Amino acid sequence: MFGIYLKRELSRRKKAALVIALGLALGIALVITVNSVSAGMTQAQDKVLKSLYGLGTDMTVTKAQAAPTDSESGRPQFEFDAGSDSDDTQSSDRVMTQGGQALKASLVTDVAKQTGVASAVGALSLNVTKVDGSFTQGTAESSDSGSSQQGGPGGGQSTGQPRVQGGGANFDVNSYTVAGVDVTNQGLGPLATSKITTGKTFTTAQTNSKVAVVSASYAKENELTIAKTITISDTKYDIIGIATPDSSESTTDVYLPLKQAQTLADSADQVTTIYVTATDSKQIDTVKATIQKNISGTTVTTSADLADTVSGSLSTASNLATSVGKWLSIAVLIAAFLVAALLTSSAVSRRVREFGTLKALGWPSRKVTRQVVGESIVNGLIGGALGIGIGLAAAYTVTAISPTLTAELGSTASAGGGGGRMGGGGPGQQAASSTMDIALSAPVSLTTIALAAGLAIAGGLIAGAMGGWRASRMRPADALRSVQ
Template identity: 40%
Template sequence: MFYLRYLLSELRRRRGRTVLTALGLGVGVGLVVTASALSSGLNDAQAKVLKPLTGVGTDMSVTRSLRPTGPPGPGGRVTLPSLGTPGSQFSRDTFVAGPQQTFKASRVQQVATLKGVSAAAGGLTLRSIHIEGTVPQQSTQPQFGAGPSRSIDTNSLTISGVDQRYPQLGPVTSGQLSRGRYFSASNTKREAILNYSYASRQGIKLGGTITLSGKTYTVIGFAKTPLGGEASDVYIKLAQLQALSGRKGLVNTIYVRATSASQVSQVAAAIKSGFKGSSVTTAGDLAKQISGSLVDAKNLTDKLGTALEIVGLVAAFLIASLLTLSSVTKRVRELGTLKALGWRQALVVRQVTGESLAQGLLGGLVGVALGVGGAFLITAFSPTLTATAAQAANALPPGGPARFAFGGFGQGATQAASTTVSLGAPVSIGLIVLAVALALAGGLLSGAVGTLRAARLRPAEALRSVE
């Protein structure tokens, strides 16, 4: 009890040194808290941007690119004689594959059985070209530079087939719906989910209908494409798109979910090994496509934040150690008197260390207050950061007029997009505990420096010193 009263009285008697030491430790610890909270906020912002693309960090997609071995075939090419006799009316829908090769849907089940795979779903994304109008008269003389006939209207859109058994895995998920509902389990109901931007351009309302290859589909929901995602205009059930396009039993994408984020690389390697010519896109690949102020700030924090934290802590610990050493030097007569009165060396060391730990605790509380205040200011001002995904080189703008088909059509790919996200700086209980622990460590370190000086004191020499 006497020890505790003596310790507290010494802290009060040397109030200036106590406050200065606590502030020194507090500034360093506060810098750590603020920088860590800022880094956590940037991580949360980045996760918010990438989460629709990567689920919980365990999702990946598998495709196989086309590798032409000769001149391109007719593909989506449409010639005038194939439309009918000149002057007759026609309407035709054609489904064209893009740069992704179709393969048997049985491959999905093979991937699903791999170790580390939680679920796998197939998908099919195609370009639908609608051509209608009057067959023009064919000229015997070539007209170089002439565009499509004005009597022919062409339009195209990207359409994806979704395996509705996996609402959280596929080209569109239930979490991406901004309005409406997800697909029903039945394959007989003709339902469609539209990209929100496409629906706005076309003036299509929820509950309205669209026509694909002569079949009418009811619009049951609108989806917003995540940043960097593949922007399809229309999503229907996989089996129905396979039937419409004449590709029964075929898919061109496998959506895979690993059992944990740590197994993503192993699963990706196993897929590439067992599925020759395949390409696996993971969360890391998608993150590399994102740029903008969000990424710049994250990179700056990763590189500079840790350095600032280390410099702040080293400076704080150094200040505390120097102040403690100075205090012990000024208290030579006092500590020598205690030894002369019978205090063992261990008691003197305990006294100095206890005072330093108490100052460290005060410094931790000050640091937490400063750090939480800094994090609060960041959250209050909530600076807006931008994340941008560049358009892939082979991407086509969705939902627009198609060139009259004197050549093939490519599949839409990753679309250029930009989004903004507000920056916060969350402070967790764990971070507060870490801050106090660092301050106590600083106090313990400074106490250790002081005890080395105090342990060498001799009562006779101490009593001869003049303060």
């Protein structure tokens, strides 16, 4: 009886049912769209952070750079032999640690022992500034170049003052970044976000070998290939691999075994960054607090901290989707629920004779209420189905269009002369940075679909509860009074 009466009433009031269903559908579709776009923003931001952070890295441990003393300017200094008569090229490399104050390598073990830490790996970030070129000596010429008189007794002398003509210096400056990699655990650290596209990566036996992996962009810029060598501070390194970053331009140009990098920088048993993974991704804040408490003087940076450094259209769109989008979807959903409830209550008011007659025939109030609630839930389910369809269509449209968003990671500084990027290559530091273009997608998860279905049922229940409450208060006498 319930099903038959329900079907008849919905068929008889198609327009009212359709209006209620469409109101709920629009609210649910907006919720799906906003949630899917927000998920796409999160994925895009994860790609950006991965390029800074390292694959699988949950946090990094560094130490703030100390202010230089009066005797230390903190700037690279170069010395050349300007008195030589030769025009031979002179070259000098200045290797400096970057990304913070150096830490003892033993701290890597201490961090790994902290509660909640799954793995910890140390890395050394360096900046190499290479200056090469030559001096050219000038020639001294008299201003009276037309006369050449000899001095001596009875002889005349030139009255012109000698001047130096020509000469000078021509030097090229090239700055690039070097990362010392723990070759025994390359799945964590600066090389983890890149894949070897040519050649091979380090082996565990090459902990102190003179070998190098260079980034694809740096190799192209300097015409480097496998089997060639790269010279840093008079030390030659055989290039064994070309690394291509997974998601962005790499901020590191050259990768060396950690011990070799420490030798170059005269920083034996020191690192600048400790990469950390947690045993539980949900306990990152707890692990961060533990490390800061037990390892004094260090700065722990998580991906959530780095997210604040990402700017550009990606950040703007993410904030828009998070703040405006979610509040707008909530407001529309509440409005849809209220409209559905008011329309259902209004429909009940127009069915006074019907419900009064049913009560006169013996229907109890709970049965009338169940009838109204059942009709509302069906309307809600229809609205939910329509809303899910509209929301999926909107999400797939965003994915198909794939609008491009720009993410800016800090500020960019370039070196003079030979080019190259100056600045840091470690997480938690933004001295070196790049601009990334990210294609936005809008993935729809099963959780979002389940949320939409739950909202549809909730909307039907709210509308049915209001309508049912009003229907339950009607008396058989109301039906008799409405008969004309």
